[in-house]
Amino acid sequence: MKILLINPNRFLFPPVPPIGLEYVAASLAQKGHEFRLLDLTFHENADALLDQVISEFMPDISGVTVRNIDSVLFHDNEFYLDFIRDIVLQLKDRHGLKVIIGGAGVMVNPEGIREYLGADYAIAGPAEDIINELLAALCCGENTKKVWNGIFRPYSPCSRITTAVDYKQYYNAGGIAGFETHKGCSSSCVYCIEAHSRVVFKRPENVIREIKGFIENGHSDFHLCDPEFNEDLDHAIEFCTALRQEHIRMQWALYMKPANYNQKLFRLMKETGVNLITLTIDSFKKCPLYWTDVEKIIFNAQSCGIRIAVDFLTGFPYEDNELLQWCLDYFRRLQPDRVNINTFIRLYKPLMITKIIERDDTLKTHIIGDWDNKEMILPIFYNQIEPERLRELIAGDRIFKVEGEEKGVNYTRS
Numbered sequence: 086m087k088i089l090l091i092n093p094n095r096f097l098f099p100p101v102p103p104i105g106l107e108y109v110a111a112s113l114a115q116k117g118h119e120f121r122l123l124d125l126t127f128h129e130n131a132d133a134l135l136d137q138v139i140s141e142f143m144p145d146i147s148g149v150t151v152r153n154i155d156s157v158l159f160h161d162n163e164f165y166l167d168f169i170r171d172i173v174l175q176l177k178d179r180h181g182l183k184v185i186i187g188g189a190g191v192m193v194n195p196e197g198i199r200e201y202l203g204a205d206y207a208i209a210g211p212a213e214d215i216i217n218e219l220l221a222a223l224c225c226g227e228n229t230k231k232v233w234n235g236i237f238r239p240y241s242p243c244s245r246i247t248t249a250v251d252y253k254q255y256y257n258a259g260g261i262a263g264f265e266t267h268k269g270c271s272s273s274c275v276y277c278i279e280a281h282s283r284v285v286f287k288r289p290e291n292v293i294r295e296i297k298g299f300i301e302n303g304h305s306d307f308h309l310c311d312p313e314f315n316e317d318l319d320h321a322i323e324f325c326t327a328l329r330q331e332h333i334r335m336q337w338a339l340y341m342k343p344a345n346y347n348q349k350l351f352r353l354m355k356e357t358g359v360n361l362i363t364l365t366i367d368s369f370k371k372c373p374l375y376w377t378d379v380e381k382i383i384f385n386a387q388s389c390g391i392r393i394a395v396d397f398l399t400g401f402p403y404e405d406n407e408l409l410q411w412c413l414d415y416f417r418r419l420q421p422d423r424v425n426i427n428t429f430i431r432l433y434k435p436l437m438i439t440k441i442i443e444r445d446d447t448l449k450t451h452i453i454g455d456w457d458n459k460e461m462i463l464p465i466f467y468n469q470i471e472p473e474r475l476r477e478l479i480a481g482d483r484i485f486k487v488e489g490e491e492k493g494v495n496y497t498r499s
């Protein structure tokens with residue numbers, strides 16, 4: 086079959102290459118399908134370009150990746166699905182193509198998003214294997230289900246085609262290439278769609294092969310695409326050890342959670358070129374050990390000379406201003422390079438935080454958005470800390486930034 090893969094993500098602060106489509110492309114090619122990857126990131130006139138590519142390539146079917154449904158932040162929130170819905174409409178109505186959607190954004194509500202976009206099929210989770218099964222079912226004329234669950238294959242050797250994306254354009258616009266050492270997260274953060282997701286690791290040698298491919302093309306800056314690098318301490322150490330043996334000159338940034346670390350890991354990260362850690366923290370029902378881990382991670386990063394930024398989500402139900410004040414004082418004492426504070430919690434249908442709010446009507450006074458629409462596709466937030474109060478407590482301290490007030494992510498800001 087001929088399949089047109091489309092990246093409609095036009096967010097530019099920074100632009101993010103469509104890594105998921107690169108895995109899907111490789112998997113399709115291995116099964117003998119022909120693909121074309123249309124990246125709309127840098128194109129103003131997406132409509133005309135789409136028509137042109139379809140008339141040249143004449144695909145049998147199309148696949149559209151949905152990285153996020155909106156920018157997740159309350160301030161200046163950007164909702165992406167309406168633009169994607171126009172593309173789906175164009176594919177179906179003007180060109181008669183069936184549309185498969187996939188990507189991280191679909192995970193928050195596969196059927197709801199499929200319906201909102203008017204797509205034919207949705208893949209929830211890794212699409213690289215399951216898409217071939219879906220195509221096989223369609224080839225046989227099966228009247229197949231609408232939502233397919235992706236397959237998590239431990240140590241999958243799945244290859245990746247990186248030549249279909251113009252990486253030079255991404256680097257010129259402040260974007261960088263990514264790679265992943267695993268999928269999924271075993272933690273249970275109540276606000277996160279990755280919580281309790283299946284974890285599957287990749288073999289370090291396969292990941293390093295991808296990195297070398299970029300290095301050969303002159304790109305040596307990377308951002309890790311794992312939810313959090315330190316999902317498993319042994320695997321993180323194994324990966325860094327293998328990377329160090331290759332003596333590759335590169336720089337990379339990554340996310341960590343307050344768990345699974347030791348001094349050896351920090352030494353190895355420094356030796357392999359890690360230049361920025363973003364530590365994901367929240368204030369929801371934490372025990373003292375949690376804060377001890379946060380402190381040790383910040384201390385270890387600082388002692389190794391790795392910059393460390395904190396993404397701090399706070400203002401959960403039943404928290405008070407005293408807790409917020411305590412947290413701010415705690416960060417003032419530790420002095421990470423930067424603390425991004427977010428007090429607007431994006432709600433999605435399957436999240437634990439949504440269920441907590443559902444059970445207590447008094448909490449609903451803090452909802453911004455349409456609570457009655459249970460699909461929660463349009464932006465909806467929980468916020469109980471007045472922005473003025475937050476600013477008062479921050480008191481002009483320059484390590485604190487209010488998330489969303491400044492565009493970008495930690496690696497572009499620093």
Ligand code: SF4
Pocket residue numbers: 270271272273274277278279280281312313342365
């Ligand atoms: S540790 Fe990070 S990725 Fe995992 S559930 Fe929490 S916020 Fe999500």
